[in-house]
Structures are given as C-alpha cells and as structure tokens.
Amino acid sequence: MNPAGQKQENTSDFVFPKSYNFPPFFSPQPTTLTREAQLRKWSIFIQRYCKHHRIFQLTLIETLDTPLFYNATLKKRLSLKDAKAVIDYMVSKEGDERAEWLGSERASAWIWWRKPEEWANLIAAWVDETGQKGTVLTLYELVQGETVEKQEFYGMDMEVLRKSLQTLVKKGKAQVFGAEDQQGVKFF
Amino acid sequence: MSTRRGVGLGAFTNRNATAQSYAAHGSNLKSANAASLQAQLEVFQSLLHNFALEHAATIKSNPTFRAEFARMCNAIGVDPLAGSNIKGKKADSLWAKVLGHDVNDFYFSVAVRVVELCQSTRAENGGLLGLKECCESVARGRAIGGGLQVSEDDIEQAVKSLEPLGSGFVILTIAHKRFIRSVPKELNTDQSTVLEVLQLLGSVTVTLLQLNLGWEPARAETVIQDLLADSLVWVDLQCREPEYWSPQGLIDENE
Structure with a gap:
C-alpha cells in the first residue's frame, strides 16, 4: 500500500515515519479520534525531524516547501493552515507543550524536542559530573567550548540556552549575570 | 407360510424382537x-x-515450528492451551506439560502485548489491526523484555487465549488477510466489501465503488462515511476526488 522503504534524498539518513508515505497524512481527518491520532503522529514526526536536523525554531511559511511539510514523492503537502493546527496541538496540554509560538501572529514557533527544563537538567547534570559547581562559566563556552563537544547541548541555540538556564534560576539552582553578549552562569 | 410372509398377529412380536436384536x-x-x-x-x-x-526446545525457540505443531494439534482436535486434553490425570495443558509452565505464560505475555498494541493504535485504525503488522510490531518490542519472536499463528493463539475473559477480541479474515478486531462492532456486508477492495487496491473513491460494484452514489457514500467515522479509513483530500485509504501499516517504531 505505502511505497515503503523510499529514501528521501538530500536529508541525510533521517528515517521518515511510515505515515509520511501515507497520502491522507497530509489532509486533516474529519473524524475526531482519527484526527487526534494524526496530530500525535505529526507532533512526534516534527520533534524527531527537528532533533535530527537540530532545528530549534520553525518559521512555518519557510518550512512549507521543505521535506518536513512537503512530500515531493507523493506530491502531498501540509497547508499553512494545517501546519498551524499541528503546532497549535503541540503547544496545547494534550500535545505535551512540545511547541511554543513566538508572538501572537503564529508565524514561527519553538519546537521543544527537548523542553527548556529538560535541557536545563542535562546541563546541570554535566556541570555536576565535571565538578564545576560554583565555577563561573560563560554561556558561550557552555555550548561552544571544547569540553562540551560530545554533549547533546553542544551548539544549541543561545536563546534556548537562556530560556533553559532561566528555569534553573527560578529554582535557585543557578545564577546568570553579565551583559547580553558576555553572559556568565554559576551553578549551585 | 405365515412366518415367511409375516402377516399374522405374531408378526408384530417378531418384528419387535428383530428390531431389538439389531439395536x-x-x-x-x-x-x-x-x-x-x-x-x-x-x-x-x-x-x-x-x-x-522430544522437540520441546525447538517448539519453544522456533516460531515456525511452534506454529506447525499448533496446527497439527488443531487438526486432530487437541487444543494445546486447554487444560483437559489429557484425560483426567493432570489439569495442566499440553503446552504447560511440554514446555514447563512458562508456555501459557508465553501466550499470555504475547496477549498482553497484543492488547496494548490494539489499544494504542485504535484511534488510527478503528480497532482493526492486521495480524502481520501486529506480529512485526510485537517482534520489534518496545516493551519490557524486548522483542518476542512470534509468528502470526502465535498471535492468533494468544488472541484465543483471551476468549475466556470475554475480551471481544476476534480474528477475522478480509480478502485473505487476517485481522484482529478489538472493537466489538459488526461490519455490514457493504463495509466488508469496501475493506476487501481496500486490501487489494490500497485506496478507493466513491466513483470507483459506483463503477466497479454498480452501487448507487448514495450507497457508496454512506459506506465510506461510516468507515470514516469508525477510523477504519483515512481520507486524502489533495486529489481530484477524495481518496479513502486503509490505515494498515502505519505503526512506527519510534512512536
């Protein structure tokens, strides 16, 4: 039924879900239950895709023609309206708050394949393991330094980093100081 | 004369005696x-x-062999899962005797996986899950203990072991493909026909049903809408005429 096993060229070894080769996946399903299953599948797919390509933020209009929302083999696409509906679902509680709109015009959104607090936990764990509690680290070295090259948060979006650290600050587990481009952080 | 022709009153007693001795x-x-x-x-x-x-080890480890063995048992009317096959003496089932008590457990654990899978995919397939897909998914096994090497017959056996629980899980065959139906809903003839066509073609349109089955537009439309409402088909609207697809084979490893 599905032209399974099709390789999507030019998107280095990302394994597309089976539903991606299922034409109805790209049309909003009229039945509520089916629709819920469909939205859940889209959410998981988007998170996996963004994680694979290390995409932190999606601008919908720019994404419509990329393989994420357009299946060139099937010539099926997710319309802007439907893409918004999917992100809306991801933003919602049912969608596990896996996305967050930037601004009220709903043009771009953060995709939380890891939520800020999940990133924060990763970073805090690494700081703890490497015995750097109480040391001041610059935000730059935290995500670009040689010592973090093997860490998952290596090269992560600075804005996401700040958001993540804020969750630690709120819990009193870290302190962030300094000006915009010269920020440092201390973990307790 | 009278005995030969048997016409006298005595003939009645004679006839009775004959019948009795025949009986x-x-x-x-x-x-x-x-x-x-x-x-x-x-x-x-x-x-x-x-x-x-003698072949316990093989039965245990090899799904094909196990299936053949189960088929042989079935052919001679022995249900390996039932407890009373071997007369009177022991209450254990043949499986349990042969393979130790963990074999019933084996089928029950397969059954648990099957139930899980049916439930988690019900929203997308309307409670109709292909035995083959089920098999693959159980074998990939995201659950505790990893994948179980099972055959389609094992799955069928497992589903049967659920029967005493009144689970409502039923195996049914549509166009030579076996499915587990986990939603207690009867399909009418038209719906079954469309599902059969879907098995063969992958997708259908209302026009296709009209042309090939000679159905009135309203009849074709009703069947499709019913199937759609039960999540048994998904609709693709990005075509000249809406196409309806069977959602079999959508289960993903990483979901």
Whole structure:
C-alpha cells in the first residue's frame, strides 16, 4: 500500500515515519479520534525531524516547501493552515507543550524536542559530573567550548540556552549575570 | 407360510424382537468401535506428548515450528492451551506439560502485548489491526523484555487465549488477510466489501465503488462515511476526488 522503504534524498539518513508515505497524512481527518491520532503522529514526526536536523525554531511559511511539510514523492503537502493546527496541538496540554509560538501572529514557533527544563537538567547534570559547581562559566563556552563537544547541548541555540538556564534560576539552582553578549552562569 | 410372509398377529412380536436384536448388535458394534477409537486416541495423544517433549526446545525457540505443531494439534482436535486434553490425570495443558509452565505464560505475555498494541493504535485504525503488522510490531518490542519472536499463528493463539475473559477480541479474515478486531462492532456486508477492495487496491473513491460494484452514489457514500467515522479509513483530500485509504501499516517504531 505505502511505497515503503523510499529514501528521501538530500536529508541525510533521517528515517521518515511510515505515515509520511501515507497520502491522507497530509489532509486533516474529519473524524475526531482519527484526527487526534494524526496530530500525535505529526507532533512526534516534527520533534524527531527537528532533533535530527537540530532545528530549534520553525518559521512555518519557510518550512512549507521543505521535506518536513512537503512530500515531493507523493506530491502531498501540509497547508499553512494545517501546519498551524499541528503546532497549535503541540503547544496545547494534550500535545505535551512540545511547541511554543513566538508572538501572537503564529508565524514561527519553538519546537521543544527537548523542553527548556529538560535541557536545563542535562546541563546541570554535566556541570555536576565535571565538578564545576560554583565555577563561573560563560554561556558561550557552555555550548561552544571544547569540553562540551560530545554533549547533546553542544551548539544549541543561545536563546534556548537562556530560556533553559532561566528555569534553573527560578529554582535557585543557578545564577546568570553579565551583559547580553558576555553572559556568565554559576551553578549551585 | 405365515412366518415367511409375516402377516399374522405374531408378526408384530417378531418384528419387535428383530428390531431389538439389531439395536443390541448395533450398540455392541458402536461401543467396540468407541473403545478402539479411544485406545487409538490415547496412543496418539501419548505419541504427541512424546513428540512434544522430544522437540520441546525447538517448539519453544522456533516460531515456525511452534506454529506447525499448533496446527497439527488443531487438526486432530487437541487444543494445546486447554487444560483437559489429557484425560483426567493432570489439569495442566499440553503446552504447560511440554514446555514447563512458562508456555501459557508465553501466550499470555504475547496477549498482553497484543492488547496494548490494539489499544494504542485504535484511534488510527478503528480497532482493526492486521495480524502481520501486529506480529512485526510485537517482534520489534518496545516493551519490557524486548522483542518476542512470534509468528502470526502465535498471535492468533494468544488472541484465543483471551476468549475466556470475554475480551471481544476476534480474528477475522478480509480478502485473505487476517485481522484482529478489538472493537466489538459488526461490519455490514457493504463495509466488508469496501475493506476487501481496500486490501487489494490500497485506496478507493466513491466513483470507483459506483463503477466497479454498480452501487448507487448514495450507497457508496454512506459506506465510506461510516468507515470514516469508525477510523477504519483515512481520507486524502489533495486529489481530484477524495481518496479513502486503509490505515494498515502505519505503526512506527519510534512512536
């Protein structure tokens, strides 16, 4: 039924879900239950895709023609309206708050394949393991330094980093100081 | 003369006597037959038992072999899962005797996986799950203990082991493909027909149903809408005419 096993060229070894080769996946399903299953599948797919390509933020209009929302083999696409509906679902509680709109015009959104607090936990764990509690680290070295090259948060979006650290600050587990481009952080 | 033609009153008693002796002879034959059949059956069962013991390891490890063994049991009317096959003596099932108690457990654990899978995919497939897909998914096994090497027959056996629970899980065949139906809903003839066509073609349109089955537009439309409402088909609107697809084979490893 599905032209399974099709390789999507030019998107280095990302394994597309089976539903991606299922034409109805790209049309909003009229039945509520089916629709819920469909939205859940889209959410998981988007998170996996963004994680694979290390995409932190999606601008919908720019994404419509990329393989994420357009299946060139099937010539099926997710319309802007439907893409918004999917992100809306991801933003919602049912969608596990896996996305967050930037601004009220709903043009771009953060995709939380890891939520800020999940990133924060990763970073805090690494700081703890490497015995750097109480040391001041610059935000730059935290995500670009040689010592973090093997860490998952290596090269992560600075804005996401700040958001993540804020969750630690709120819990009193870290302190962030300094000006915009010269920020440092201390973990307790 | 009278005895030969049997016309006197005495003929009634004679006839009764004859009938009685026929009946007696018949029941003698019957019980003799039954006894010999019984003996044969016992011999056969003990042979089957020996066979099973001898090949226990293979039955346990090889899904194909297990399926063939189960098929053989079925053919001679022995249900390996049932407890009372081997007369009277022990309450354990043949499986349990042969493979130790963990074999019933084996089927129950398969059954648990099947139930999980049916439930988690119900929203996308309307409670109709292909045995093949189910098999693959169980084998990939995201759950505790990793993948179980199972055959389609194992799954069928597992579903049967759920019957006493009144689970409502049923195996049904549509166009030579076996499915587990986990939603207690009867499909009407038209719906079954469309599902059969979907098995063969992958997708259908209302026009296609009209042309090929000679259905009135309203009839085709109704069937499709019913199937759609039950999540048994998904609709693709990005075509000249809406196409309806069977959602089999959508289960993903990483979901």
